[in-house]
Amino acid sequence: MNRSLRPLAATTIIFIIAYGLSVAQFPNMFSTRVLGNFLTDNAFLGITAVGMTFVIISGGIDLSVGAVIGFTGVLVAVLVSWFSVHPLIAFAIALVVASAFGALMGCAIHFLQVPSFIVTLAGMFLARGAASVLTQDSIPVNHEFYSFISTLYIKLDGGGRISFIGGLMLLVFVIGAILAHRTKFGSYVYALGGNATSASLMGVPVARTTILVYTLSSFLAGLAGVVFSLYTSAGYPLAAVGVELDAIGAVVIGGTLLTGGYGFIFGSFVGVMLQGLVQTYIIFDGSLSSWWTKIVIGMLLFLFIVLQRVIFSSSAPKLKHVRKLKHE
Amino acid sequence: MADTSYTLQARGICKYFGEHTALQDIDFALRPGEVHALLGENGAGKSTLIKILTGAYHPDAGEVLLEDRPVSFRDPLHAQAHGIGTVYQEVNLLPNRSVAENLFLGRQPTRFGMVDKRRIEREATELLARYGLDDIDPRAELGAYSVAVQQIVAIARAVELSGKVLILDEPTASLDRNEVEKLFEVIADLKARGLAIVFITHFLDQVFAIADRVTILRNGRLIGTEPLTEMSRTDVVRMMLGKDISFSGGTSAVGEREVGELLVSFRGTGRTGSLQPFSLDIHKGEVIGVAGLLGSGRTEMARIMFGIDPADSGEIRLNGTPVSIQSASDAIAHGFGFCPEDRKADGIIGDLSVRENIVIALQGKLGWFRALNRDDQLEIAGRFAEMLDIRAASPDMPIKLLSGGNQQKVILARWLATDPGFLILDEPTRGIDVGAHAEIVRTINRLRDDGMALVVISSELDEVVAYSSRIVVMRDRELVAELRGENINPSVIVQAIANQSDEAIAS
Amino acid sequence: MRRHPLMRILNAQTVALAGVLLLNWFLFPGFFDIAWQDGRFFGSLIDVLNRGAPVAILAVGMTVVIATKGVDLSVGAVMAVAGAVAATMVVDGYSAFTAIVVALAVGTLCGVWNGLLVALLDIQPIIATLVLMVAGRGLAQLITEGSIVTFSDPHLIFMGTGSFLGFPMAAVIALVLMIAVTLAVRRTAIGLFIEAVGINRSAATFAGIRSRMLLISVYALSGFCAAVAGIIVAADIRGADANNSGLWLELDAILAVVIGGTSLLGGRFSIPMAVIGAIIIQAMNTGILVSGFPPEFNLIVKAGVIILILVLQSPIAQQLLIFSRRNAGKRSTP
Amino acid sequence: AEMTVGFSQIGSESGWRAAETSVTKQQAEERGIDLKFADAQQKQENQIKAIRGFIAQGVDAILVAPVVATGWDDVLTEAKEADIPVVLLDRGVDASEDLYLASVASDQVKEGRVAGQWLVDTVGDKECKVVELQGTVGSTPAINRKKGFEEAIAGHANITIARSQTGDFTRSKGKEVMEGFIKAENGGKDICAMYAHNDDMAVGAIQAMKDAGLKPGSDIYVVSIDAVPDIFAAMVAGEANATVELTPNMAGPAFDVLAAYLKDGTKPEKFIITESKLYTPADNPQGEYDTRKGLGY
Ligand SMILES: Nc1ncnc2c1ncn2[C@@H]1O[C@H](COP(=O)(O)OP(=O)(O)OP(=O)(O)O)[C@@H](O)[C@H]1O
Ligand SMILES: Nc1ncnc2c1ncn2[C@@H]1O[C@H](COP(=O)(O)OP(=O)(O)OP(=O)(O)O)[C@@H](O)[C@H]1O
Ligand SMILES: [Mg+2]
Ligand SMILES: [Mg+2]
Secondary structure, eight states: OOGGGHHHHHHHHHHHHHHHHHHHHOGGGSSHHHHHHHHHHTHHHHHHHHHHHHHHHTTOOOTTHHHHHHHHHHHHHIIIIIHOOOHHHHHHHHHHHHHHHHHHHHHHHHHSOOOHHHHHHHHHHHHHHHHHHHOSSOEEOOOHHHHHHHTOEEEOTTSOEEEHHHHHHHHHHHHHHHHHHHSHHHHHHHHHHHOHHHHHHTTOOHHHHHHHHHHHHHHHHHHHHHHHHHHHTEEOTTTTTTHHHHHHHHHHHTTOOTTSSOOOHHHHHHHHHHHHHHHHHHHHHOOOOHHHHHHHHHHHHHHHHHHHHHHHHTTOOOOBOOOOOOOO | OTTTOOSEEEEEEEEEETTEEEEEEEEEEEOTTOEEEEEESTTSSHHHHHHHHTTSSOOSEEEEEETTEEEOOSSHHHHHHTTEEEEOSSOOOOTTSBHHHHHHTTSOOEETTEEOHHHHHHHHHHHHHHTTOTTOOTTSBGGGBOHHHHHHHHHHHHHHHOSSEEEEESTTTTOOHHHHHHHHHHHHHHHHTTOEEEEEOSOHHHHHHHOSEEEEEETTEEEEEEEGGGOOHHHHHHHHHSSOOOSOTTOSOOOSOOOOOEEEEEEEEEETTTEEEEEEEEETTEEEEEEEOTTSSHHHHHHHHTTSSOOSEEEEEETTEEEOOOSHHHHHHTTEEEEOSOIIIIIOOTTSBHHHHHHHHHHHHHOSSSOOOHHHHHHHHHHHHHHTTOOOSOTTSBGGGSOHHHHHHHHHHHHHTTOOSEEEEESTTTTOOHHHHHHHHHHHHHHHHTTOEEEEEOSOHHHHHHHOSEEEEEETTEEEEEEOGGGOSHHHHHHHHTTOOHHHHHO | OOOOHHHHHOSHHHHHHHHHHHHHHHHOGGGGOOEEETTEEESHHHHHHHHHHHHHHHHHHHHHHHHTTOOOTTHHHHHHHHHHHHHHHHHTTOOHHHHHHHHHHHHHHHHHHHHHHHHTSOOOHHHHHHHHHHHHHHHHHHHHTTSOEEOOOHHHHHHHHOEETTEEHHHHHHHHHHHHHHHHHHSSSHHHHHHHHHHOHHHHHHTTOOHHHHHHHHHHHHHHHHHHHHHHHHHHHTEEOTTTTTTTHHHHHHHHHHHTTOOTTOSOOOHHHHHHHHHHHHHHHHHHHHHTOOGGGHHHHHHHHHHHHHHHHSHHHHHHHHHHHHHHHHHHOO | OOEEEEEEEOOOOSHHHHHHHHHHHHHHHHTTEEEEEEEOTTOHHHHHHHHHHHHHHTOSEEEEOOSSSSSOHHHHHHHHHTTOOEEEEESOOSSOGGGSSEEEEOOHHHHHHHHHHHHHHHHTTSOEEEEEEEOSTTOHHHHHHHHHHHHHHTTOTTEEEEEEEEOTTOHHHHHHHHHHHHHHTGGGTTOOEEEESSHHHHHHHHHHHHHTTOOBTTTBEEEEEEOOHHHHHHHHTTOOOEEEEOOSOOHHHHHHHHHHHHHHOOOOOSEEEOOOOEEOTTSOHHHHHHHHHTTTO
């Protein structure tokens, strides 16, 4: 098996085992309802994680995604509720604004040579600030289009459903995977994360790729904002605080290296699902106090990373020695 | 007309790095269908000139002409688009991607907008076969292969990209003879197709084997461009150094001389999965040469000796008492030193100054609290810079800005500063100019005469023969033979490496 | 290259600090007023020092961590833990001294834990410290059971609100810590080793530096600094607020380090500059407070100032600066 | 039969919140209810997940303390479809009323109004410059408590809000912001009253006043909301003037409603508004302090 597939396999196995153990304890967790909820409830996180995966593979990080989700949600709500713009047009506007914002951050990262951590931190402040300047209150969106979207779902046996936004997330993962693993852009992103100097000497358009990566991440964060707005039928400036850390966690649990250059889009999907599983488990358990919830989440995070580490290091790069010289 | 028309030409190029003049008024011209050797000492400015020709740097003065038209390349990509393929001195590939992708990145064939992976892999296999790399899996990560393989991949990539010009900056530094021969076949083929080829190396034999003309730089200035037919080796060296050096210096085999008392002995030392247990005694005043093919496990043996990968079997005795070497710092505490082979990854600490790079191992030995002050550091750095003729504009300059050869000398200086009893050198002369090469060989001899025990790994057999008191041969991660006396000569070593009946040699 | 001492002081950080202070003065004319009252100095400038102290203290530890190419996201949570430990102990009747020592030890231990994950298990620092960032706050709440543990021990309170020679204790502690750590790393070889490990850990290990030990120590220092900051913050409000103490301060601390010119990619570092970075951030916060901006603009103002400083520090701006200096030099030498 | 109730709490961001959690657990225990507790760490998405989880688990009823008013329609509809009654705690939601059984909440605007009214009554016709410590920017209580207070002082031109900044509902930010206000308002001499959106900020601000050599409670009036123990301690010391109670016992009435409904389908009153009682030093602050101390604040 390809070495870089190992962490992905590891994560998947961990997920299956963890799910199995949870079901053993709470049989109710094995239902289409819970599985459907995994998709719907984590849709915005999953979509964000796809963008984050690209950023991290390229060797960067994007701390602004949570704030961008909040901002787009508010923007959409303001446009729809205050200016009676049709939601679809509002979505388009929001996505364009979010993408432009990402492009701007990408430019700053590339041209000013400031680390992405700091640029996107400033971006986070800016987006969150802009959202609270637009409105401090939560704005409800009452539009028949929203109600229409919430009727779009596939019913599963056992009361579960695959909602529109859950399906959208799956679609984004598929497109993301194709983009990352099958296109030139994808290979440029990996190249950038491997070694930016080499990449530029090898003819990778570094500026364009960097800018596109952050544009993509912000676009997807914007899309996640739209999804969040569909999910809650509202726009709230404080929505999705800290989602950046959840997304980074999911991406890393999914086997993508924070140092860049290695990773799989599908891994992030498993990472998101694992986080959803942990939360659902805690909810089903229902006996943890606020603080124990945090401690348990921290411990599980630790456990996953260490498990992955163990599996990953047992498959550490073995140098292949090629001996071409056959002196008879 | 054909005589005056140049494929690529540089006129009056100047390049300054701050106060330092890297290139001053350089003219350089390439004819189609020629192999043009670019020679000079370490730090003469060869790599800098290449970077200017290919758009990686921009000249402070002068112009570049491609087929008699002035061009100004924005970046290497732009140069590539004009048919100039380059292999820069440090292998610049992506170890995290597959071999195939490294070969095709930036110009992958697509189908319906998707990269056509199958086709890339197929073409990569064909391409690699031409360089004798049939058993390489194009889907495997490049980083999984040795430096030599990576170097060949880099060359193959550049060759594919070069429609008009191919530039190779020290491509042969980490290749062995057969690979060099393969490379020369490819170059001859390209030359016949009318490409202009720039070839930088410190191996004069290779220059005479393949080049048509030679341009020589010294201290950033142009010394001259001459057809090679009219030059002898001595002429070339004189132009490079501005003085004569003798080649015979110390080449008479060292042979069986009086060695000092036993210093270190390895008894059944090995590491599972990495190296078969080996036994070796090293005396004071003795140089053990280590020969073997690429990947035969020489570097691994050195790493085990130095505690980077601690041994998991056997024992190590120092002056007769068993010692435990679990880490590099243990080894250093026992007076060991180790110049690693991969200078960029394991040697230099790029952003630190030359001074700090020299004193760091000594400081590591002294520990956290016995800090050398700046004056001590400058004194030590100055002493070794002079001793090894390290050319740096200032001891406070970051080492990453030094030329490759000078970086190598700094690493050597680092270890000499710790005053080691036992020094391991892994490919110490790789990428070193003739002058410095002789200097390093002399230094090895001197250290041995001063009573130091050395283990020197080198792929250059002539060199190994020149300073070794004994030679051990590695094959398949196992120490297979030990050569002494008259067996220390290149042909016997080659036989031993090539798996002739071991007994015959070992006798 | 030797530069005029005046030029050396004139770097992006000091220019930015002066700029922010002047802007504050412009928005609030009384900004530079300092009065002597109740045996201590009193004024906005003093507030900046006092309020900036926790982040400055965090930045001291964060700088060395970042210099090793790491990052410590857990400092905010460790602050909460240390504050909770100190507060519950004095409430349980232990002396302030014991409480402080135990809290510092617990903080250092948290740092050691991070260091072990990074150095021994080779987990990437962001993730390794994310574990404690999440779980640490939970631990702190476990200790306080979610409530604010209020105390009235005068010695412990003195750590946060006392004054020394008229200056706020917190600022004095920050200053002492900054000087002590700077001397400790610069007068020994530790600073050199930290930089070496940050730039090229493999080469540093080959050169005989015990990089694992060093990494663990560095994270331990960061944990210790976080504990100091946590005690100060708790002492300041006479209570351990496990829920909010140090919340998001890790970002401010990282920001301070970066504003101070230390690269997130490791290597060369400067602790005093990071402390100046912390003061810049606080000057900005205090400026927003006294200027009377509506609070919803806080984040935007903050982002604006960060962007400004980053642009000032960026290689492009530096080149322009060098260029203009060189031109000025040319003119002066005919 | 034992009843299982799922409780989706916002988090544990303040002492009041911790008290609400512990009072809820205590109330459940008294009634023999099996309480499934889920902490959402201030995130609405986590609350929605929790409610969905409770539904999947098949609990008998659900309590939610919603982090924000909007965005509950879908998940409440799901609960309704699953025949699980939902009671809202602590604040209302912007959803159709038939989606939940009842709401037990305080009137946050009224809380602000009560605080404002106290100030109006206290200062009379004197000129009074007020500084306001807001809660977290954008949070519902911050918005409502500001609104209520402004309503109460509207029409009293002598009372003006001179400065208003966010103290994030925390003690240390409250202190820091107050320090800034004091500097900006002539060493605090121009400030007549301080209104804080919660007691924690007020406690911090009191310390800032004392550090600046001012006497909180007399130089500057201190009025705030929540009625946590520490503000009564301050009242005992004469450093705080008024607080408006927000009871942590929202679960008690909610359980009563649920029990009645599950027994025989009794439709309860939709909106149960808890009392917003004003406490001043005249209301035996020491006694209040003692009774509240054990509630987990
Ligand atoms: N970016 C830079 N900044 C400052 N000085 C530099 C820089 N790059 C190269 N130099 C200096 O310019 C000189 C020429 O270096 P260059 O790498 O071209 O030498 P070279 O001839 O290729 O040597 P070698 O054979 O060792 O590779 C050296 O003295 C080097 O220190
Ligand atoms: N444990 C290791 N980790 C990383 N790289 C290694 C390790 N061991 C060996 N290498 C690298 O693998 C390559 C082959 O090493 P090995 O010791 O097997 O061969 P060698 O005989 O020294 O050949 P070479 O001439 O390539 O150095 C070298 O480039 C070496 O640096
Ligand atoms: Mg060179
Ligand atoms: Mg080797």
